[in-house]
Amino acid sequence: MTLTSIIFAGILTYLTRMTMIALISRDMLGDKIKAVLEYVPSAVFPAIIFPGIFINDFGAFIEINDPKIFGALVAVIVGYFSKNIIATISAGLVSYWFLIFFVFS
Amino acid sequence: MLTKKQLFTRGMLDISPHMLSVIPFGIICGAIGVELGFHPYLVYAMSFIIFGGASQIVFLQLLSGGASSLVAVASVGIINSRHLLYGAVLSEYLEKLSFIKKLLISYVVVDQGFAESNKFFKKNRSEEFLHYHLIGTGCTMWVCWQIATLSGIVLGSFVPEELGLKFAIPLTFIAIVVQDLKKLDHVIVMITCGLSSLLFFDAPFKSYIIISPIIALFVAALLLRLKK
Numbered sequence: 001m002t003l004t005s006i007i008f009a010g011i012l013t014y015l016t017r018m019t020m021i022a023l024i025s026r027d028m029l030g031d032k033i034k035a036v037l038e039y040v041p042s043a044v045f046p047a048i049i050f051p052g053i054f055i056n057d058f059g060a061f062i063e064i065n066d067p068k069i070f071g072a073l074v075a076v077i078v079g080y081f082s083k084n085i086i087a088t089i090s091a092g093l094v095s096y097w098f099l100i101f102f103v104f105s
Numbered sequence: 106m107l108t109k110k111q112l113f114t115r116g117m118l119d120i121s122p123h124m125l126s127v128i129p130f131g132i133i134c135g136a137i138g139v140e141l142g143f144h145p146y147l148v149y150a151m152s153f154i155i156f157g158g159a160s161q162i163v164f165l166q167l168l169s170g171g172a173s174s175l176v177a178v179a180s181v182g183i184i185n186s187r188h189l190l191y192g193a194v195l196s197e198y199l200e201k202l203s204f205i206k207k208l209l210i211s212y213v214v215v216d217q218g219f220a221e222s223n224k225f226f227k228k229n230r231s232e233e234f235l236h237y238h239l240i241g242t243g244c245t246m247w248v249c250w251q252i253a254t255l256s257g258i259v260l261g262s263f264v265p266e267e268l269g270l271k272f273a274i275p276l277t278f279i280a281i282v283v284q285d286l287k288k289l290d291h292v293i294v295m296i297t298c299g300l301s302s303l304l305f306f307d308a309p310f311k312s313y314i315i316i317s318p319i320i321a322l323f324v325a326a327l328l329l330r331l332k333k
Contacts, residue, residue, distance in 0.1 A: 002147050005174035009164060010154030012182035018211035020192025026200050029193065036326045040190045041220055042291040043321035045278040046299035047187075047314050048159075048216070051306055052275030059306070068272055075276050079283035085122035088280035089273055096272055 067104060071096030107229075109237045116241020119221040122280075126273030127158075127217070127246065128253045132264050133271060134162050135257025141169040145258045152254040156212070156247065159274075160184040161254075163311060176310070183310045190318060191219040198226045198235050210236060213243025220281045290328045297321045 029037070053072045056062050062069070075092030082088065107115070131152075138148030143165055151161045160181045167177040191214055199207060222239040229235065256263075264270055285291040301317035308316060 001174070002143065002168065003150065005168070005178050006147065006151050006154055006164075008174075009160075009178045009181035010151075010156075012178065013155050013157050013160065013185040013188075014212060016182065016185045016188040017192060017214045018208060020189050021196050021199055021211050021214070022204060022207040024193065024196050026197055029196075032326075032329075034197070035329055036322055037190075037194050039291065039294050039322060039325035040194050040318075041223065042282055042285050042294045043298050043325060044187050044190060044318045045216075045220070045282050046295045046321075047302040047317040049275045049278045049282075050299035050302045051313070052272070052278075054303055055306060061303075071272065072275065072279065075279045076283055076286070079280050080286060083284065085277070085280040086125055088283065089122075089125050089276045092276040092279070093270075093273060096269065100267075100269065 067096050067099035070099055107232055107234070109234045112232065112234055112237035113241040115225070116218075116222060116238040116243075117245045119225060119238070120217055120242040120245050123217040123221075123277050124245075124249050126270075126277035127249055129264050129270040130158065130274055131250050131253025132257035132260075133262060134158070135254035136260075136262035136264075137162055137257075138165050138254075139258055139261065141165050143169070148258050149255055152251055155181060155185075156215075156250065157181070157185050158216070158250075180310045183312050184314050186315045187216075187318060188214060190322075191216075191223075194223055195219065195226075195239070198230075199239075202236060206236070210239060210243070213240065213247055215243060215246045217277065217281070218242030218246050290325070290332075293328060294321045294325045297324045 049072075053068045054062055071092045074095040075088050078091035079085075079088035135148060135152075138151070138161070139145055148165070151164065155161055155164070163184060164177050164181050167180060168174065192211070195214065199210065202210070218239065219242075222242050225238050226235055282291075282295060285295070298317045298321035301320045302313045305313035305316050307313075
């Protein structure tokens with residue numbers, strides 16, 4: 001039963017991946033749409049970033065002094081200047097750990 | 106002109122830093138599945154059949170919380186509908202491929218792979234075998250995801266929960282978009298998307314994940330009109 005649902009969820013997910021790649025040709029998208037599609041990364045990823053920072057595991061908003069906000073800010077600053085993915089992630093995690101283990105503990 | 110092998114390797118290298126967040130997250134996903142009481146084979150089957158990070162956790166959480174399988178399947182479809190946008194962007198670079206190759210390559214399109222390959226494609230439009238970069242990012246992600254979820258299933262959550270490693274996921278996406286903060290129009294689009302996602306977070310079926318990009322793309326279209 002669960003396996004059937006997993007297979008349906010898998011087919012659905014595959015369709016989301018395949019539809020636009022395999023069934024759409026370049027001519028079907030006008031220049032205006034292509035210009036808007038340039039913004040896809042900026043229009044999609046904040047929907048993963050913001051809830052990941054500002055909403056906790058129980059679906060509630062975090063406090064304004066939550067260590068995650070500080071960690072995210074550090075990651076933004078380090079990422080902006082270093083242009084390095086590993087540095088960005090590590091800086092965010094380490095500053096977050098520093099707060100949860102030494103300051104708030 | 107780069108060879109297929111060089112492009113594939115370049116794709117692997119471009120996505121590998123993201124494994125710093127993907128691998129712990131995969132371990133957590135695998136462990137949660139077993140903790141929620143699902144059979145290990147089923148938890149692993151999801152990594153192979155769905156191959157979609159957070160949607161796998163949501164699926165199991167919904168089922169174990171008593172939701173109907175229809176609700177769980179629909180939620181996975183809605184969470185993953187953002188791939189439609191990635192596909193629309195990538196289709197421009199993949200249009201020369203045969204239909205079969207398009208069908209195969211689609212299976213490995215993931216968030217981080219799309220982001221890194223799209224950056225590479227924009228700078229190297231003239232390369233003949235561009236799609237090998239996407240295969241490189243996608244396959245690296247696939248292999249790491251299988252190993253990570255599998256080790257979470259087998260070994261349990263050996264990543265200490267106190268470390269809060271789920272926080273590495275937003276960080277990995279910060280690393281992807283942070284350079285676009287230099288452009289005001291992108292900043293406006295990002296803030297629109299981010300605030301919408303918080304506003305619509307409680308919308309049914311986790312639909313905030315596609316509602317907010319659509320709102321943000323409308324804002325982007327308005328900005329493009331204003332620029333003219």
